[in-house]
Amino acid sequence: MTRDNARALPTSVAHRRRAGRMGGPWGMALLLLAVAFLFIWPVVMQLMGMFRTAAPGTDGGWSLDVVARVYGSPATYRYLWNSLVYGLATTLLATAMGASFAFLAAHSNAWGRSLLTPVMLLVFAAPNLFYAISWSLLADPGTGLLNLAVRTLTRPDVTLFNAYTWTGLIVVQALKLTGFCYLLLLGPFQGMNRSFEEASLISGAGRFTTLLRVTIPLMAPALFGVVIVGIVFGLGTFDIPQILGALANIDFLSTEIFKSISFEVPPDYARASALSLFVMLVLAVLLVVQWRVLKAGRFVTVTGKSNRQNRWDLGGWRYLGTAAILLFTLFALLLPLVQLILTSLQPTIGVYKFSLANYQAVFRDRQTVQAFSTTGLLAVSAGLLAMLLAALLGHVGRHAPRWIERYLDSATLVPIIMPGVSLAVGLLWAYISIPGLRSLYGTFWLALIGVMVAVMPMASRAVRGALAQIARELEEAAAVSGASPLRVLWDIVIRLMSRSFLAGWLVTAIIAAGMLDVPIMLLSSTRPTVSILVYTQLLAGTPTQACALLVLLLVAVMLLAVAAAALIGLCNRLARRQVYPPIQTVSPGV
Amino acid sequence: MMTIKPARLAAVPVRLLAAASLCLSLIAPPALAQDTAWAGGDANAKALGALYDAAQQAKQTQVVIYGGYSALFKPLWEVFHERFPAITITPNPISGPRLVSKLDAEFATGSLEGDVLMAGMTELLSNVAKDRASPYKPPNIAALPERYVDPQGRFIIQFADVFGLVYNTNLMKPADLPKTLGDLADPKYKGMVLDSPLAGGLATLTWIELYNSGLLDGKTMRAIRDNASIVPSVTPFYANLSTGSVKLLPWGSFTRYIQMKDAGAPVGFQATPGLVVPLYGGTAILKGGPNPKAAELFQAWFVTPEAQKALITRGYSFPLLPGVNTPDGWPNLKQIAESLKVIPPADYMAVRGRFEAAVKEALR
Numbered sequence: 001m002t003r004d005n006a007r008a009l010p011t012s013v014a015h016r017r018r019a020g021r022m023g024g025p026w027g028m029a030l031l032l033l034a035v036a037f038l039f040i041w042p043v044v045m046q047l048m049g050m051f052r053t054a055a056p057g058t059d060g061g062w063s064l065d066v067v068a069r070v071y072g073s074p075a076t077y078r079y080l081w082n083s084l085v086y087g088l089a090t091t092l093l094a095t096a097m098g099a100s101f102a103f104l105a106a107h108s109n110a111w112g113r114s115l116l117t118p119v120m121l122l123v124f125a126a127p128n129l130f131y132a133i134s135w136s137l138l139a140d141p142g143t144g145l146l147n148l149a150v151r152t153l154t155r156p157d158v159t160l161f162n163a164y165t166w167t168g169l170i171v172v173q174a175l176k177l178t179g180f181c182y183l184l185l186l187g188p189f190q191g192m193n194r195s196f197e198e199a200s201l202i203s204g205a206g207r208f209t210t211l212l213r214v215t216i217p218l219m220a221p222a223l224f225g226v227v228i229v230g231i232v233f234g235l236g237t238f239d240i241p242q243i244l245g246a247l248a249n250i251d252f253l254s255t256e257i258f259k260s261i262s263f264e265v266p267p268d269y270a271r272a273s274a275l276s277l278f279v280m281l282v283l284a285v286l287l288v289v290q291w292r293v294l295k296a297g298r299f300v301t302v303t304g305k306s307n308r309q310n311r312w313d314l315g316g317w318r319y320l321g322t323a324a325i326l327l328f329t330l331f332a333l334l335l336p337l338v339q340l341i342l343t344s345l346q347p348t349i350g351v352y353k354f355s356l357a358n359y360q361a362v363f364r365d366r367q368t369v370q371a372f373s374t375t376g377l378l379a380v381s382a383g384l385l386a387m388l389l390a391a392l393l394g395h396v397g398r399h400a401p402r403w404i405e406r407y408l409d410s411a412t413l414v415p416i417i418m419p420g421v422s423l424a425v426g427l428l429w430a431y432i433s434i435p436g437l438r439s440l441y442g443t444f445w446l447a448l449i450g451v452m453v454a455v456m457p458m459a460s461r462a463v464r465g466a467l468a469q470i471a472r473e474l475e476e477a478a479a480v481s482g483a484s485p486l487r488v489l490w491d492i493v494i495r496l497m498s499r500s501f502l503a504g505w506l507v508t509a510i511i512a513a514g515m516l517d518v519p520i521m522l523l524s525s526t527r528p529t530v531s532i533l534v535y536t537q538l539l540a541g542t543p544t545q546a547c548a549l550l551v552l553l554l555v556a557v558m559l560l561a562v563a564a565a566a567l568i569g570l571c572n573r574l575a576r577r578q579v580y581p582p583i584q585t586v587s588p589g590v
Numbered sequence: 591m592m593t594i595k596p597a598r599l600a601a602v603p604v605r606l607l608a609a610a611s612l613c614l615s616l617i618a619p620p621a622l623a624q625d626t627a628w629a630g631g632d633a634n635a636k637a638l639g640a641l642y643d644a645a646q647q648a649k650q651t652q653v654v655i656y657g658g659y660s661a662l663f664k665p666l667w668e669v670f671h672e673r674f675p676a677i678t679i680t681p682n683p684i685s686g687p688r689l690v691s692k693l694d695a696e697f698a699t700g701s702l703e704g705d706v707l708m709a710g711m712t713e714l715l716s717n718v719a720k721d722r723a724s725p726y727k728p729p730n731i732a733a734l735p736e737r738y739v740d741p742q743g744r745f746i747i748q749f750a751d752v753f754g755l756v757y758n759t760n761l762m763k764p765a766d767l768p769k770t771l772g773d774l775a776d777p778k779y780k781g782m783v784l785d786s787p788l789a790g791g792l793a794t795l796t797w798i799e800l801y802n803s804g805l806l807d808g809k810t811m812r813a814i815r816d817n818a819s820i821v822p823s824v825t826p827f828y829a830n831l832s833t834g835s836v837k838l839l840p841w842g843s844f845t846r847y848i849q850m851k852d853a854g855a856p857v858g859f860q861a862t863p864g865l866v867v868p869l870y871g872g873t874a875i876l877k878g879g880p881n882p883k884a885a886e887l888f889q890a891w892f893v894t895p896e897a898q899k900a901l902i903t904r905g906y907s908f909p910l911l912p913g914v915n916t917p918d919g920w921p922n923l924k925q926i927a928e929s930l931k932v933i934p935p936a937d938y939m940a941v942r943g944r945f946e947a948a949v950k951e952a953l954r
Binding site: 129133136137140141142143242243246247249255258259269346347348349350351353421424425428429432438441442517520521524525526528532535536537538539540541542543544 | 652654656658661662664680681682683684685687688691692695696698699701703704781783786789819820821822823825826827828829830832833834835836845846849850853854855856906
């Protein structure tokens with residue numbers, strides 16, 4: 001759009017478009033193409049695999065055989081039903097817990113609230129596989145440590161805990177997922193203006209009514225983002241269903257997808273893609289619901305007016321809040337973490353003799369130090385890149401026509417529908433079929449792009465929730481004052497959502513640090529990540545050394561979190577020194 | 591008056607030793623030639639020395655090995671590095687679909703990063719069939735029985751594992767264990783852990799051998815499947831076996847058993863005739879790999895007595911070089927192998943195809 005045309009439009013629309021317009025129509029076209037290449041093409045290549053008789057990138061014919069084979073089998077619908085129940089139940093439970101704890105941390109005066117963020121970080125960073133193994137050791141109906149403890153206190157025939165049941169599966173997955181939900185919801189809760197709640201209270205509404213009718217609705221964009229990712233993640237997650245579900249004789253879509261691509265020779269990508277299509281359908285339905293329910297502008301809490309962020313005095317309820325924090329810390333973190341640390345000190349799982357031999361073996365390995373530095377660099381850069389790109393796309397999208405906004409919104413979510421191995425294979429073929437990118441094969445840079453694409457769904461949800469809270473007028477004011485679109489993005493948008501941005505960066509970096517499939521396909525063999533070394537130890541039959549590596553990885557994540565906290569402190573100090581004058585916020589009413 | 595500092599005084603014995611070793615080195619040949627038992631004799635040691643020189647001249651300082659076994663045998667690579675300090679082995683544990691896709695992609699684009707493929711028979715043969723192996727017969731290959739060497743030199747079989755009854759000794763006694771395949775359908779073994787025989791994993795590989803030998807029919811396949819907890823992969827359940835939440839793996843790895851037993855886990859292994867199966871693994875040099883000379887040195891070293899002995903002590907696996915004996919108490923690989931009908935490598939994929947048809951019919 002030319003400057004003259006912009007003048008011809010109503011002023012607010014012109015400023016709105018100008019605030020997010022970067023590089024004109026050609027720039028927009030290039031951006032849309034880049035998004036298609038990065039996020040859609042690898043997945044399309046995999047979905048096309050449904051109708052091919054050979055692996056992606058290899059010679060083969062076309063066939064509809066998979067349609068009858070997968071969709072004609074009653075077993076498929078049993079897997080789908082189990083997965084839907086599992087995904088919904090775990091996500092709703094985890095979102096409820098995550099939102100409650102985010103509220104306690106951001107807005108309450110409950111004791112122990114400062115514990116919540118480090119606890120949630122560790123819960124989230126604990127790898128799924130070892131979370132599952134820890135809980136199978138803790139809540140085994142025969143020899144589980146929790147049951148042994150209960151029997152010591154009561155009778156020898158009492159079995160209170162059983163991880164190998166529907167309840168066990170859902171509780172364990174929900175505890176793990178709560179960390180993710182909390183971390184993505186904390187920023188929006190912290191950014192929320194207390195004036196709305198105070199207005200509600202002054203108008204005579206009780207605290208509970210205010211919570212239900214003001215606080216939670218204001219959080220709707222962020223909650224929706226978390227629910228979408230949670231459900232889709234629940235449908236595709238593998239480790240906990242594998243370890244606990246197998247002994248409970250419960251089959252899921254994810255375990256069937258794993259079987260299709262892990263053991264068939266050649267891998268049955270057609271069946272895996274056909275099963276993944278269900279995940280895509282669920283995602284599409286959730287996105288449509290989100291677009292219909294969440295209308296732009298209704299959730300703005302960050303505006304150009306004053307902003308109040310003082311805490312709620314919970315009165316007697318604070319004791320309940322503190323008890324919930326302590327209980328969650330015990331069950332979601334301490335018990336599995338203690339189990340993980342104990343295992344890292346054992347010669348093999350289940351043998352209660354302790355030494356530092358596993359750590360000595362890990363440090364003797366010449367690849368260990370390099371693996372930690374590669375992992376750190378890859379995770380931090382991929383997380384940052386994903387968050388910056390998500391912010392750019394979110395910002396451009398909300399100032400663009402609706403179809404572009406929806407295209408960008410859904411494209412960045414697409415990678416989550418594919419199981420890890422399939423996505424990694426799709427990325428590999430997508431990249432090496434481009435001559436320029438082919439020369440990057442085996443380098444850090446191609447792996448960086450791949451990991452960035454894989455974590456983008458989480459980054460885009462973190463950004464979308466935060467963006468919905470920022471009043472467009474702030475960006476338009478900057479645009480009217482002559483700021484370039486890039487400056488509007490950097491100085492207004494990213495600054496105003498800095499808490500959510502940093503939380504999203506941390507979350508995506510942690511996910512990237514634990515990722516196996518993309519690095520193992522795209523990185524050089526001489527530069528393994530910690531996850532590859534963990535996988536090596538598991539294949540070598542030394543899971544206790546793998547635990548030692550994971551304990552060290554958790555320590556590294558905590559150091560990363562401390563560094564992030566220091567960065568936030570620095571930002572705040574800079575703001576106080578008026579290098580960047582803090583914008584006082586909030587707003588009219590809802 | 592001249593004084594001698596204590597530090598200098600302490601250094602005297604060290605200097606004397608250094609002088610003595612210098613004198614000895616002048617009158618004796620280098621260590622490589624002095625002790626050649628590691629290579630299986632003078633000729634082999636010289637041949638490997640020449641391969642080492644060739645790799646160094648080509649400035650090849652590493653061998654990248656693809657495959658899950660490269661992780662299992664990681665402690666062996668230290669032995670290789672001690673023998674040939676200028677070359678390191680870089681394991682890449684990629685396996686299954688990731689390995690298939692990575693090799694497909696690397697060969698399609700010509701940007702190969704791996705030098706050697708180390709895998710079980712299925713992965714090895716499927717890649718050899720795609721013309722991805724560079725033929726090479728090491729100078730010391732004659733020491734290995736002919737049946738372990740591809741006539742065209744495209745791959746070599748160097749090691750094996752044995753799959754039998756692995757059980758928790760706190761929960762089961764040897765007398766309680768199944769004696770025949772049919773016994774595995776007994777309700778007292780309900781809950782034993784097995785991966786899907788249709789899924790191409792361990793159950794598939796072991797059942798192929800039993801089916802080919804006429805020991806396993808469709809009815810027994812179904813009965814065993816119905817009595818087991820079918821899991822995506824057996825590997826994570828060795829931990830459950832150790833803790834006692836699983837009491838029996840009907841086809842558990844001897845390698846894993848030895849690792850766990852050495853670490854103090856309450857596990858037992860029984861090689862019951864008619865149930866126990868050996869599975870073999872080997873290596874192939876990948877065509878067009880970046881370090882072909884170093885890969886040839888590795889292929890030659892892996893069939894030396896040094897490497898084959900290290901397979902036992904550091905890899906907990908069965909060597910195939912005659913004269914390298916496994917410890918007392920290990921199952922007799924030769925007897926187990928002879929109790930089953932041999933599948934020649936050239937026929938393996940065809941036998942597998944027949945088995946897959948039979949098992950799909952039986953478990954439908």
